[in-house]
Amino acid sequence: MASPSRSNPLETISRRYDLLAALEADPGTKADLEATTDSSRSTVDRGVRELMTFGLLERDEGRLRLTMAGRLALSAFRDARNALESVVDVSHLLAAVPTDAPLSMALLEGATIHEPSRLTPNQPLETIANRLQDAVRFRGIAATEPIPQFRRILTERTIAGHLDAEVVFTDELLSFVLDDHGASLERVFQTGRFHGHVVESIPYGLVLLETTTTAYTFVVVTDDGETVGVIENDSEAAYEWGSDVFRRFQAAGVRLPSGGET
Structure with missing residues (x-):
């Protein structure tokens, strides 16, 4: 078999991932790799040659171990694989999001997905309302009416x-x-703790909540006004991304004066 080309290290790492992972904790022999990965001797021989061609493995007193490049490559491959899995997990929801909408892997990695069911159609939005009960700061961009529980809280x-x-x-x-809940909107504006802007359209709903201990980011995906899912993430990276998106929409909007009048 010809040596792998320098143009396809990703293919090689993907194909030989088990060998790299087996050597992550400790060096090992080819016999160790055969047993750990349940592979034949010929498969291990070919895999080791390919990985050594890219400088990902080295020999050390008769044993094989990862080089620094090998450790970094293994980590990078895992990150990429996890990112791809995160995208695939929500691909059915993202189908309802405009392709030019601002989205980031910071939102998707480690996210929890809430989807409605026939028996619990409001469950994704109720999740946000439940978090709101302990929040001290709320920021959001919205195109659809919130559920009564959320509006009340x-x-x-x-x-x-x-x-x-x-x-x-x-x-x-x-x-x-303004037509259906104008009195309530005016009351919250008069507190001086509620501020609003208005824009023509948005690609999805966004909710940022801060409690005394945790910051939450929610993206509400809708299709023809119906909620098809909510993406929740409590990572710092997701919150920073969401805050940036909120600031951009806020800056592009028209500020509402005190009292909620346009």
Whole structure:
């Protein structure tokens, strides 16, 4: 078999991943690799030759061990594999998101996916409402009416002085809220703890919640006004990404004056 080309290290690492992983903790012999990976001697021989061609393995007193390049390559491959798995896990939800929408792997890696069912259609949004009960800061961009539970908690906590809130509405949502819940909106605006902006459209809903211990990022994916799923992440990287997205939409919007009047 010809030596692998320098142009395809990713293919080689993918094919020989088990060999690299088997040597991660300690050096080993080819016999050790045969037993650990349940491979034939010829398969191990070919794999070792390929990996050594890329400088990922070296011999040390009759045993094989990862080089520094091998350790870094193994780590990078795992990161890439995990990232791809994260994307695939939510690909059905992302189908409802415009292809030019701002999204980041920071949101997807380590995320929890909440999807509605026939018996619990509001469960994804109820998850956000439950987190809101302990929040001290709320920021969001929204195009669809929140569920009553969410609206009630947001209103009560803001009026009680327990929550600072900033919302970027779409024109359509703001018109609906003013028509159906204008009195409540005016009350929260009058607290001085609620601020709003309005934009023409958004690609998805975004909720950023801070409690005294944790910061949560939620992306609400909708299709024709129906929630098809919520992506939740409590990592610092996801929150930083979400904060940047919120600031961009807020800066592009028109600020609502005190009292909620446009």
